[in-house]
Amino acid sequence: MTTILKIDQATKAFGEIRALRGVSFAVQAGEVLSLLGPNGAGKSTLIRSMTTLEQLDSGTIHICGTEVKADPRSARGFIGYAGQDSALDKVLTGREFMRFQGGLVHLSKAEVKERSEFLLNRFNLMDAADRFIEGYSGGMKRRLDLASSLMHKPKLLILDEPSSGLDYESRRELWGLLSELKNEGTSLLLATHDFEEADVLSTRAVMMSHGSVVGAGTPDELRNQLGTWVLSAALGEHQSEDHREALRNLFREVPGTEMPPAPQSAEYAKAIAAGNEDAQGTPWSEWLRAAATKAGMELTSVSVRRPTLQDAYLAATRLKVEVSA
Ligand SMILES: Nc1ncnc2c1ncn2[C@@H]1O[C@H](COP(=O)(O)OP(=O)(O)O)[C@@H](O)[C@H]1O
Ligand SMILES: [Mg+2]
Structure with a gap:
C-alpha cells in the first residue's frame, strides 16, 4: 500500500x-x-x-x-x-x-x-x-x-x-x-x-x-457497527406526554443502541443489537405495533430498515458526547 x-x-x-x-x-x-x-x-x-x-x-x-x-x-x-x-x-x-x-x-x-x-x-x-x-x-x-x-x-x-x-x-x-x-x-x-x-x-x-x-x-x-437493523416508529400528532413516555419505555425493551432523534422529528429509533426478532420469534416491528395498540397509542409509522451512514454518524457523535460529558 x-x-x-x-x-x-x-x-x-x-x-x-x-x-x-x-x-x-x-x-x-x-x-x-x-x-x-x-x-x-x-x-x-x-x-x-x-x-x-x-x-x-x-x-x-x-x-x-x-x-x-x-x-x-x-x-x-x-x-x-x-x-x-x-x-x-x-x-x-x-x-x-x-x-x-x-x-x-x-x-x-x-x-x-x-x-x-x-x-x-x-x-x-x-x-x-x-x-x-x-x-x-x-x-x-x-x-x-x-x-x-x-x-x-x-x-x-x-x-x-x-x-x-x-x-x-x-x-x-x-x-x-x-x-x-x-x-x-x-x-x-x-x-x-x-x-x-x-x-x-x-x-x-x-x-x-x-x-x-x-x-x-x-x-x-x-x-454494521451499529447493528443490522434500525427499528423506528413515529407517534401520531396530538399524542400525550404519557404516550411519548410509554413509547420510550417500549423501545427500552428492544436490545440495541438507542438512536438520537433526528432534529425536528417525532420519530424514535433504535439500532437492533442482533437478529430482527424477539425471543418468541416475533419480528420487533410487529411486537412494537401490538404493544403500542395494547397501550392505546397511535403510531403513524413503524419501520425496520438498514442503518444509514447518518444513523452511524448520529450514534458516533452521541457516544462521544456521553464519553466527554
Ligand atoms: N478564518 C477563520 N476565522 C475564524 N473562524 C474560522 C475560520 N475558518 C473557519 N473557522 C471556524 O472553524 C470552524 C470549522 O470551520 P470549517 O473548517 O469551515 O468547517 P467545515 O468545512 O466542516 O464546515 C467553524 O467554527 C468556523 O466558524
Ligand atoms: Mg467547509
Whole structure:
C-alpha cells in the first residue's frame, strides 16, 4: 500500500474556536476517502491546511511523503484541488480557462493543449468550450473546476463539498464523473456534509465533529457497527406526554443502541443489537405495533430498515458526547 496523505495530530484554533483538535488519518493510493461532518466540523480548515492556504498550529501533514510546511511547493504539486467556492474567471471561455490553468503548472504548450482538450471532453464541456464561463450553469462551472484541477495529473484530488448548491440532476452527473475517476483508481479526498454522497462515492469515511474524528471505516463497517437493523416508529400528532413516555419505555425493551432523534422529528429509533426478532420469534416491528395498540397509542409509522451512514454518524457523535460529558 502506498500512503498518499498522512495527517498526524493536526490542530488549529481561530481565537477561541478550536477548529481542529488533533486530527489523524491517512489516505492510501486508490482510496476515495470522505471527510464527513456537518458545517463547522473543521473539514475545510483541514483541507486548506493540506493545500497550504492555511497553517496548522501543530501536527503534520505529509503528501506523498513530503511535509507540507517544510516544502509547500512540492506538496502542492502532488494535489489537485477544487474548493467550496470556486473562483473561476468569468471573463474567459472554458477553453481559455483550461489553457490558463495549464500555464500555471509547468507543462509544455503542446501538453497543455492536449490535456485541455482531453479534459474538456472528459467532463462533457466540449460543446460549451468556447462560451464565456459567466453563462455556465452551476453544474458546468463545477465540472470545469474539476477538469482544471486534474490538469497536472495530481496524485491526490481534493474536493471540498463538490456538489453543494447543485440541483439534483447536476449532482447525479457529477457523482457519475467522480465514480469514473474512482474506478480508474484516482486517489480522492472528498469533504462533504452529505451522507448519501459519502455513501455512494467513498471506499472509506472519516467522520468529524467539532474538530475531532469520531469514527472511521468503510460505509458498511460504520453501518454494521451499529447493528443490522434500525427499528423506528413515529407517534401520531396530538399524542400525550404519557404516550411519548410509554413509547420510550417500549423501545427500552428492544436490545440495541438507542438512536438520537433526528432534529425536528417525532420519530424514535433504535439500532437492533442482533437478529430482527424477539425471543418468541416475533419480528420487533410487529411486537412494537401490538404493544403500542395494547397501550392505546397511535403510531403513524413503524419501520425496520438498514442503518444509514447518518444513523452511524448520529450514534458516533452521541457516544462521544456521553464519553466527554
Ligand atoms: N478564518 C477563520 N476565522 C475564524 N473562524 C474560522 C475560520 N475558518 C473557519 N473557522 C471556524 O472553524 C470552524 C470549522 O470551520 P470549517 O473548517 O469551515 O468547517 P467545515 O468545512 O466542516 O464546515 C467553524 O467554527 C468556523 O466558524
Ligand atoms: Mg467547509
